[in-house]
Amino acid sequence: MKLCRNGTFGPLARKISQPPPEEDKADILDAEAADRFNQARSARASALLEDYTELIADLLQEHGEARITDIARCLGVTHPTATKAVARLKREGLAVSRPYRGVFLTDEGAEMAERVRARHRLVVELLIAVGVPEEAAEMDAEGIEHYVSETTLAAFERYLKDKR
Amino acid sequence: MKLCRNGTFGPLARKISQPPPEEDKADILDAEAADRFNQARSARASALLEDYTELIADLLQEHGEARITDIARCLGVTHPTATKAVARLKREGLAVSRPYRGVFLTDEGAEMAERVRARHRLVVELLIAVGVPEEAAEMDAEGIEHYVSETTLAAFERYLKDKR
C-alpha cells in the first residue's frame, strides 16, 4: 500500500482498500493527485544528481578527467556550485575525489550515469520521432528525461522499434 | 543574442557569432550544453507556480473556492507549505487572498492556469498516443509538462492531429 510522504497512511487508506462507499469519490481523486505530485517532487530531487553523474561520465570518457572547472562550465554554474554538488555526490556514494584532483565516479555512480545517458538518448529520439525539431528536442529532453518512468521508457522503446 | 545567467556574454560570445575559427569546437559544444541546463533550471523554477495556479483554477471551477487545506491535500504537502507558496503566488501577481478566506487567481494567474492546463492535457494525450499506459502517462506528465517548450508543444499538436 502506498504511504503518504509523512509515513502515515493518510485519511483515506480505509476508503481506498475497501469497496468504495459510493461517495467520497472526490477524496480519492485528491489522493491520486497528491500521489502524482509526490512522484514529481521525488524525481525533481534526483534530477541534479543525474545531470552531474551523466556529465562527469561524459567528461571522463572524452578527456580522461572531469575537473570542477569543466563541470561548472558545461552546466553553466559557478565553480563553488559545482564543488558543493560534487560534495553531495560523494556524500551519496556516487563519486570520489581528492583535493585539487579531478572527480571520478564510483561503480554506483557509473551505473547511474549509464542508465541516465541511455534514458536521455531515448527521450531525444522519441521527441524527434514524433516531429519535434532536433534543436528543441535536445533542449527539452534535458528537463523531461528526469520525469520519465520505466514504464514510459519501455513504451518509448516499443514505439521507436515499431516505427523503424 | 543569448545572455549568460550572470548578465555577461560569457567567454565564448565572439566564437559563436564569428565564423568558427575551425578549432575550439569543444568550447562551443560546452556552451550549448550550458544553455540547455540553464533552460532546464529556468523551467524548474516555474514548475511550482504552474502546478499551484493550475490546481487553484481546478478547485475554483469545481467547488467555487480554493481553500489552503484543499490545495495542500491535493498537492500532498502540509498547509504551511501551501500557505508559503500562495504567498509567493501573491507576490508574483498571480493570486490574491485575504486572511482566513480562500485563494483566487488574478487575470494573469488565470491565464497562466489556462495555458498550463492545456499543455498538461496535450502532454498526457501525446504520451498515450505513443503507447504509454494511461496511468503512467498521468503520473509522468505531472513532471514532464513543465519542460515542454512551445516548439515541442506545437509538434505534439501536429502529431496528434495527423494521427487522428
Added chain:
DNA sequence: ACAGAAATGTAGCCTTGGCTTCATTTAGGG
C-alpha cells in the same frame, strides 16, 4: 626556478520549498 595565471577550496549570503509546533480564527452541531 619562479612568477603569474588558472584551478580549486572555503566561507558566508540568499531564496525556495519542505517540515513541526503553536497561536488564532472560523465554522458547525447540540
Added chain:
DNA sequence: CCCTAAATGAAGCCAAGGCTACATTTCTGT
C-alpha cells in the same frame, strides 16, 4: 448560543542549490 473541531496563520528549523569574495594550491611559460 456556545463550545469544540477544523482551518488558517505565524514562527522557526532544515537542506538544496544558486551566488560572491577571498584564500590557497597547482600549472605553465619564460
